[in-house]
Amino acid sequence: MIETKTITWFPACLVKDMPENGGACVRYGDSQIALFHFTRRNEWYATQNECPHRRQMALSRGMIGTSGDVPKVACPFHKKTFSLATGECLSGDECSLKTYPVKVENGWVYIGIDDEDE
Amino acid sequence: MKLVVIGNGMVSYKFCEKLRAADPDRKFELVVFGEESRPAYDRVHLSSWFEGRAADDLLMADMEWYSANGITLHLSESISYVDPLNKTVSTHRGEQTSYDQLIIATGSSAFIPSVPGIEKEGVFIYRTIEDLEMISSWARRSRKAAVIGGGLLGLEAAKAMLDLGIEKTYVVEFAPRLMPRQIDQPGSFLLQSKLEALGLEIHTSKNTTAITGEREVDGLSFSDGSAISIDMLVISAGIKPRDELAKAAGLATGQRGGIVVNNQMQTSDPDIYAIGECALHEGMIYGLIAPGYEMADVLVKNLVAKMDGEEKLFSAPASFTGFDMSTKLKLIGVDVASFGDPFISGNGIKVIQYEDAIKGVYKRINLSADGKQLLGGILVGDATQYNMLLQTCKNKLVLPADPCDLILGARGGAEQSAAGLAGLPEDAMICSCENVSKAGICNAVTQQQCESIDAIKKCTKAGTGCGGCVPMIKDLLQYTMQSQGRYIRNIICEHFDYSRQEMFDLVKIHSLKSYDEVLDRFGKGDGCEICKPVVSSILASLWNEMILKKGNSTAQDSNDRFLANIQKGGTYSVVPRIPGGEITPDKLIVIGQIAKDFSLYTKITGGQRIDMFGAHLNDLPEIWGRLIAAGFESGHAYGKALRTVKSCVGSTWCRFGLHDSVSYAIRIEERYRGLRAPHKIKSAVSGCIRECAEAQSKDFGIIATEKGWNLYVCGNGGSKPQHALLLAQDLDSETCIKYIDRFLMFYIKTADPLTRTATWLNKMEGGIDYLRNVVVNDSLGMAEQWEMEMQVLVDSYACEWKEAIENPEIRKRFSHFINAPEEKDPTVKFEQLRDQKKAQEWK
Incomplete structure (x- = not known):
């Protein structure tokens, strides 16, 4: 069966407002999305802002980096790390992050929300 | 096949986990009954509940785990009847469930001695989280408590009394000494004196004859005619296997309790099994967690083999053949370990005993008559050699020429321990909780490319249970990598091939x-x-530039990035510097007013300043703006930097004070404020030898003498307290500061990341004598340069919060939402506590 998903792109912020090589939290309705600009790699990522370990709204404030070639974020609370690309926990836990697609157009950063997220 | 498990404790959980791992297709239907309201939790670390760990933190797994693994878990439902003929169990509500195979994992209950008065209010047992809740609420109005039982659990309970702030705690033991089953008399006496030094009052050889009091307990009387008065009593005098169901169902049980099982954990009914503390194996009840896990493992293997049928028919069934009761634990901060046969004697057995009454260390090893084999031993006060001794004993390793080296250690140096590791057989059990052998760990390093403890934990699960084997895993990791020619340098991480x-x-x-x-x-x-x-x-230690500039803000640790400590719930704490702990009434009022306006929780810190908790990220700039306007500056409580210089009031007021310790503390704190280092640095100045500022527990501490100041260095509080050592005596104020400059620069330049001065000194070859040579005698010829470099740092100091609020680029980062900068995080919730608020518990 082929599933079709409609992706809604919503404008999150201006590129120039984002910190370099770090994250910021974006409000989308009642939910919070952590947006990351990995300037060194010229990459953008978005994940849920809540760390699933202790359910704290903090991932956007975490340090980012790489493990091998996997881009990752470390939660400020207990330094659990998660892949920015897949959301998988890299610290041996079973929990994982929801990730969102990101695109940049005309100086704006857009985060893609599929209809299941609505 | 339908499995029903009665009981949901740690062993029951481990059984479920192992079964599902061995049965990915879920051929087994699994139904678990637990009588408590929570799913299985970590009873081994129960006393950490008193240290503030929430009940949910202790859970082995949450409810979702059970449902995700297709396990039906009934909580708050106890089984009242087992019918082996019809193969059903009935709950206390009378509901029946059928089974194909039944597993009894009912554990044990507290053994309650029959002493008159046992039913009085204020008498508790120490077994479940509910017990702890009752104990803790009763403790609020109690000043004196007694614990009956001086064994492992009893001492755990006594620690809980200390944690609850009970003023006077008695430990009452029937036997002539503490922990009679684990350690011998000299070890026990040493343990007792250490515990007494911590404030416990210990009574041995005491037979409690009555618990006195009207409705509530008010005392204990003993057979020797003596008595004590108390407000509460905790009974922790051993365990009693819960075998009532088995007994009623006609299964064989032991005379003194326990469900009789064979090596396959099978009871006298072939379709019923028992595991954990309720099982009686070869006349033995195992009250430790590791054997319980082992039983769960054996049972899983046999059930799976039974299910798979023919192809495995010819292989021998997995067997439980007894378990090594060697154990290492920390009792109220004191290491206690025993391994092999700790008490063996006679038949020419040779015993080596070592006792250091000053350090409070007792060690004993038992050797075979020919002196060639280690048979067992006891360690009290220092159990660092436990793992190697245990392995030497279990695997009958060849002993060093002088067996004393085994416990006196260090004299043979690193070669010794590497030789020890090489001598371990491949199947030597390293992690008994998760059943991982030396080969398992070495293979993880050689074949799975694990190069860190975390990687090994993830790959093999070793070290994830009680954690006691982690130091051994670390040694094995190093040893294996070295033997493969993989050079282990003390490098920072995969991105930098350099040491700090x-x-x-x-x-x-x-x-x-x-x-x-x-x-x-x-x-x-x-x-x-x-x-x-x-x-x-x-960068900060070298150049002392504002840390959030030059694109460095996102390279800071997350607390440094926001110049505040993140706290539970995602809010921050605010700590202005209060040098030497001296503050004017006006400044106190400012702090009070700010805390009121922003509704912050306030608390005096251990470092003589005031911490305000619960500040939203968005509010930080405004709070700091007001603090700075009132003359405060950053306290760097969020940084690996100088924290506080505590002081006693000193000669300005105190009738004993020799010098003005407050003025000197302020001078020192203002000199080194903002100084960033490999780890946090704490200091204190005491005005006389009474040492009210506790300077000897600090990274550097100063105590006034008749002639000047004594300078102590490399002390530490924290999890591994260490007294500071005297570096130099009777210094004048200027020389003392010079020495501190040199000491700090030496530390900043050479310490590994996140290494406190105490650990740094412990690793330093030559120890304090070498350090004194460098700092006082200038043996490296660096003194002048270091003093100069320190002066540059002192002169370039600026309050980073002041810069942060004045720089609009930096200031705008202090908002929660980038697309709604005015809005605070709406998920932040507080709970009421006494007259203030606290962060909402972890969800």
């Missing part, structure tokens, strides 16, 4: 000023949460 000390010199020589420059020049890849704070700290 090398990085420090490189950054300095090349005058690099930002994390990206350093990474481009000397690193590879894109950095991570390990190297970023290390490099940022080096």
Whole structure:
């Protein structure tokens, strides 16, 4: 069966407002999305802002980096790390992050929300 | 096949986990009944509940785990009847469930001695989280408590009394000494004196004859005619296997309790099994967690083999054949360990005993008559050699020429321990909780490319149970990598092939000023949460520039990035500097007013200042703006930097004071404020030898003498307290500061990341004598340069919060939502506590 998903792109912020090589939290309705600009790699990522370990709204404030070639974020609370690309926990836990697609157009950063997220 | 498990404790949980791992297709239907309201929790670490760990933190797994693994878990439902003929169990509500195979994992209950008065209010047992809740609420109005039982659990309970702030705690033991089953008399006496020094009052050889009091307990009387008065009593005098169901169902049970099982954990009914503390194996009840896990493992293997049928028919069934009861634990901060046969004697057995009454260490090893084999032993006060001794004993390793080396250690140095590891057989059990052998760990290193403890934990699960084997795993990791020619340098992380000390010199020589420059020049890849704070700290120690500038803000540790400590719930704490702990009434009022306006929780810290908790990220700039306007500055409580210089009131008021300790503390704190280092630095100044400022527990501490100041260094509180050592005596104020300059610069340049001065000194070859030579006698010829460099740092100090609020680019980062900068995080919730608020518990 082929599933079709409609992706809604919503404008999150201006590129120039984002910190370099770090994250910021974006409000989308009642939910919070952590947006990351990995300037060194010229990459953008978005994940849920809540760390699933202790359910704290903090991932956007975490340090980012790489493990091998996997881009990752470390939660400020207990330094659990998660892949920015897949959301998988890299610290041996079973929990994982929801990730969102990101695109940049005309100086704006857009985060893609599929209809299941609505 | 339908399995029903009665009981949901740690062993029951482990059984479920192992079964599902061995049965991915879920051929087994699994139904579990637990009588408590919570799913299985970590009873081994129960006393950590009193240290503030929430009940949910203790859970082995949450409800979702059970449902995700297709396990039906009934909580608050106890089984009242087992019918082996019809193969059903009935709950206390009378509901029946059928089974194909039944597993009894009912554990044990507290053994309650029959002493008159046992039913009085204020008498508790120490077994479940509910017990702890009742104990803790009763403790609020109690000043004196007694614990009956001086064994393992009893001492755990006594620790809980200390944690609850009970003023006077008695431990009452029937036997002539504490922990009679684990350690011998000299060890026991040493343990007792250590515990007494911690404030416990210990009574041995005491037979309690009555618990006195009207409705509530008010005392204990003993057979020797003596008595004590108490407000509460905790009974922890041993365990009693819960075998009532088995007995009623006609299964064989032991005379003194326990469900009789064979090596396959099978009871006298072939379709019923028992595991954990309720099982009686070869006349033995195992009250430790590791054997319980082992039983769960044996049972899983046999059930799976039974299910798979023919193909496995010819292989021998998995067997439980008894378990090594060697154990190492920390009782109220005192290491206690025993292994092999701790008490063996006679038949020419040779015993080596070592006792150091000053350090409070007792060690005993038992050797075979020919002196060639280690048979067992006891360690009290220092159990660092436990793992190696246990392995030597279990695997009958060849002993060193002088067996004393086994316990006196260090004299043979590193070669000794490596030789020990090489001598371990491949199947030597390293992690008994998860059943991982030496080969398992070495293979993880050689074949799975694990190069860190975390990687090994993830790959093999070793070290994830009680954690006692982690030091051994670390040694094995190093040893295996070395033997493969994989050079282990003390490097920072995968992005920098340098030690911190090398990085420090490189950054300095090349005058690099930002994390990206350093990474481009000397690193590879894109950095991570390990190297970023290390490099940022080096940059700050070298140049003392505002840490959030030059693109360095996201290379800071997350607390440094927001110049505040993140707290539970995602809010921050605010700690202004209060040098020497001296503050004017006006400034106190300012703090009070700010805390009121922003509704912050206030608390006096251990470092003589005031911490305000619960500040929203968005409010930080405004709070700091008001603090700075009132003359405060950053306290750097969020940084690896100088924290506080505590002081006693000194000669200005105190009738004993020799010098003005407050003025000197203020001078020192203002000199080194904002100084970033490999780890936090704490200091204190005492005005006389009564030492009210506790200077000897600090990284550097100063105590007034008749002639000047004594300077102590490398002390530490925290999890491993260590007294500071005297570096120099009777110094004048200027020389004392010079020495501190040199000491701090030496530390900043050479310590590994996140290493406190105490650990740094412990690793230093030559120890305090070498350090004294460097600092006082200038043996490296660096003194003048270090003093100069320190002066540069002192002169370039600026309050980073002041800069942060004045710089609009930096200031705008202090908002929660980038697309709604005015809005605070709506998920932040507080709970009421006494007259203030506290963070909402972890969800």
